[in-house]
Amino acid sequence: MTRAILYVGHGTRSKKGAEEAKEFLGRVIARVDAPIQEISFLELTEPYIPEGFGRCVAKGATEITVVPIFLLTAGHIKEDIPEALETLRVKYPDVSVEVAPAFGVQERIVDAISELVKTSIGKVDPVDSVLVVGRGSSDPAIHGAFAEIKAGLEERLGVSRVSVCYLAATTPLFAEGIESISFEADGRVLVVPYLLFAGLLLSEVEREVRKRNRAGQDIVLIEPLSRHGAIQDIVVERASGKEDVRVATVDH
The missing domain is CATH 3.40.50.1400 (Rossmann fold)
Incomplete structure (x- = not known):
């Protein structure tokens, strides 16, 4: 064989x-x-x-x-x-x-997001807010997955608010999500694209963040997930048939 x-x-x-x-x-x-x-x-x-x-x-x-x-x-x-x-x-x-x-919702992916956030901004302030931006899907299971991701980030980052929005196919859409969190935020808004790579969807997010920063808001766009080594490790394990034991869903 x-x-x-x-x-x-x-x-x-x-x-x-x-x-x-x-x-x-x-x-x-x-x-x-x-x-x-x-x-x-x-x-x-x-x-x-x-x-x-x-x-x-x-x-x-x-x-x-x-x-x-x-x-x-x-x-x-x-x-x-x-x-x-x-x-x-x-x-x-x-x-x-x-x-x-x-990949599913894994502890180490949520850990990786937390590390990308801290690498981008240094110390996270409790008054900061996080907006997680998913690709979006008509599959209702997506909302359950992002609820787990949201809870995991709340626990790890200790910020005042974590919200979720989507770029297509389901609601709330990105335009609504960033408007809502920007209006209510007391500190910085940390925008976390739940995407692996650059592309047209990420470009849409980048444009909106630049526009709002020019208008005087304090918004930080975090890098896509593939920039963290944990993502490469997961793919290597899948390909090698040696999936890590830490594939359990986020424990909260």
Whole structure:
């Protein structure tokens, strides 16, 4: 049996975001002991899943572990990736396929966010507020996941308020979220994009933060999550079949 790893990112129309994702996965590949490793994307960025899968097979893969580079389990994980793989299972019936889970809500991801915040601003003041900005999904489970993330950040950062908003598909949307928290904040507003990489969605957040800072507000945009080493570690573990025991959901 010859094992291959197929990494599946979301994809983006942003050239910067696509390059950032590929560079990140290049660093992961360098750490994973597997004879065949290929990168693919669900949409918007090439190569797509069928091409990446085909490359694995062409190199002799007889079993493929698909590693989704997705933070939370929603429609892409539950529907889109399985649909794409089902066609490939039919096309390549002699190749066994396993799919690793999305990252989920993990203690160390919330720890990583807390560390990114503290690296960006130094000491967190209790009067500061945090706005967590998710990509958004029509899957109702997303709200439960972000409730856990919110509670974990409240505990770790000790700020007066943590709010959640989304960039698409569900409410409250980002425009409402940042307006509300900016109006009520006594200290700084720390905007935490719950996104892995740069891209058009993050650019939208960046523009709004710059606009509000020019207007005299004190808003700090925290870096996307892939800038923290814990995210790379999680992907390496998924690809290596050695998931860390700390995959339990946030304990609060």
